[in-house]
Amino acid sequence: MPKPYPKEFRDDVVRVARNREPGVHLKQIAADFGISESCLTNWMKTADVEDGVKPGTTAVENAELREAKKRIRLLEQENEVLRRAAAYLSQANLPKMMYPLVRELAVDGIPVTVTCRVLKIARQPYYRWLAQPVNDAELEQAYRANALFDAHRDDPEFGYRFLVDEAREAGESMAERTAWRICSQLGWWSVFGKPKRGKAKRPGPPVHDDLCAVVDEQGRVRHEFTADAPNELWVTDITEHWTGEGKLYVCAIKDVYSNRIVGYSISDRMKSRLAVAALSNAIARRGDVAGCIVHSDRGSQFRSRKFVHALHRHGMVGSMGRVGAAGDNAAMESFFSLLQKNVLDRQAWATREELRIAIVTWIERTYHRRRRQAALGRLTPIEYETIMTTPATQAA
Numbered sequence: 001m002p003k004p005y006p007k008e009f010r011d012d013v014v015r016v017a018r019n020r021e022p023g024v025h026l027k028q029i030a031a032d033f034g035i036s037e038s039c040l041t042n043w044m045k046t047a048d049v050e051d052g053v054k055p056g057t058t059a060v061e062n063a064e065l066r067e068a069k070k071r072i073r074l075l076e077q078e079n080e081v082l083r084r085a086a087a088y089l090s091q092a093n094l095p096k097m098m099y100p101l102v103r104e105l106a107v108d109g110i111p112v113t114v115t116c117r118v119l120k121i122a123r124q125p126y127y128r129w130l131a132q133p134v135n136d137a138e139l140e141q142a143y144r145a146n147a148l149f150d151a152h153r154d155d156p157e158f159g160y161r162f163l164v165d166e167a168r169e170a171g172e173s174m175a176e177r178t179a180w181r182i183c184s185q186l187g188w189w190s191v192f193g194k195p196k197r198g199k200a201k202r203p204g205p206p207v208h209d210d211l212c213a214v215v216d217e218q219g220r221v222r223h224e225f226t227a228d229a230p231n232e233l234w235v236t237d238i239t240e241h242w243t244g245e246g247k248l249y250v251c252a253i254k255d256v257y258s259n260r261i262v263g264y265s266i267s268d269r270m271k272s273r274l275a276v277a278a279l280s281n282a283i284a285r286r287g288d289v290a291g292c293i294v295h296s297d298r299g300s301q302f303r304s305r306k307f308v309h310a311l312h313r314h315g316m317v318g319s320m321g322r323v324g325a326a327g328d329n330a331a332m333e334s335f336f337s338l339l340q341k342n343v344l345d346r347q348a349w350a351t352r353e354e355l356r357i358a359i360v361t362w363i364e365r366t367y368h369r370r371r372r373q374a375a376l377g378r379l380t381p382i383e384y385e386t387i388m389t390t391p392a393t394q395a396a
Contacts, residue, residue, distance in 0.1 A: 012266075014043050015357050080108075088101045099129045147167035147172035248266065261363050
């Protein structure tokens with residue numbers, strides 16, 4: 001069964017189809033993007049329903065219905081927690097400890113997160129209690145933590161020195177250093193904490209080794225961007241361009257084997273989710289990518305926790321170049337240079353939507369299917385993959 005196309009790709013195709021010039025048929029647009037005409041027609045019908053042009057149930061309405069059901073289920077769980085907690089605390093012979101009740105409710109199918117939120121207790125101490133029996137030292141620290149948490153909840157502006165006094169009034173005496181350690185571990189800080197520092201002038205340390213670097217006989221570092229099969233080495237980067245509405249950012253991922261742009265994402269903000277969306281789109285298009293090396297620069301988007309987790313989740317390997325060395329990612333810089341000359345600098349773009357349509361049209365119609373490359377034997381990226389790979393390994 002073929003893999004579904006990414007949502008961002010479908011939206012871009014619909015935009016191009018809606019803004020097509022007179023005399024251009026849907027069949028031609030479908031061929032330019034490598035899809036069938038019936039597929040494009042279905043996407044446009046779905047988009048009409050989403051935009052309210054045609055009657056039907058939109059994805060937003062379905063999401064609202066699912067959210068309502070989820071909220072009802074959550075309210076039922078919260079009511080069950082309150083009912084069981086009232087019965088639990090009414091028994092005088094039981095200790096004043098809620099963790100056993102949390103465990104019982106978890107066995108009955110009520111999430112620990114819901115129970116802790118309703119009972120207003122922290123989850124971290126509960127999981128520590130669940131992992132090993134509670135000794136006297138841990139029990140003492142738990143009482144101290146509860147006293148500090150109660151004081152912090154009542155007065156969030158208090159620092160740990162003031163929390164010590166409040167805890168002492170509640171019957172839990174401790175040293176200031178002990179209070180600082182407990183508050184530091186659990187993240188209970190005063191709302192009037194230290195001011196945030198400005199942005200660092202230099203990029204942060206790499207989260208991956210440079211797997212594309214090669215040292216020659218003279219000791220100079222150079223990079224080799226070669227691959228013997230699809231999904232062996234990908235390169236990625238982010239570029240930006242001004243429009244009349246502000247900047248538009250493009251994150252693209254290129255397969256070095258065929259120079260095909262296997263995934264891209266376009267947004268008006270340069271956040272980590274831009275890189276994560278481009279990676280997700282590439283994975284959805286290419287299928288099995290375990291072991292693939294993804295090379296990038298040291299941008300914060302590629303060093304973010306979300307992007308690193310996405311790589312690990314799919315069994316991919318990260319690679320990063322040096323600071324201020326454009327040649328370390330030359331394979332991707334060459335593509336953005338073409339994009340700059342063929343699209344971005346061709347005219348002044350009034351809106352982000354207008355530039356977005358131009359970018360995706362050039363990538364899918366011109367770069368992938370019409371622009372022949374000398375490095376590929378005068379073939380286009382699509383032709384090269386079709387000829388050089390077997391049908392079983394061809395990308396969607």
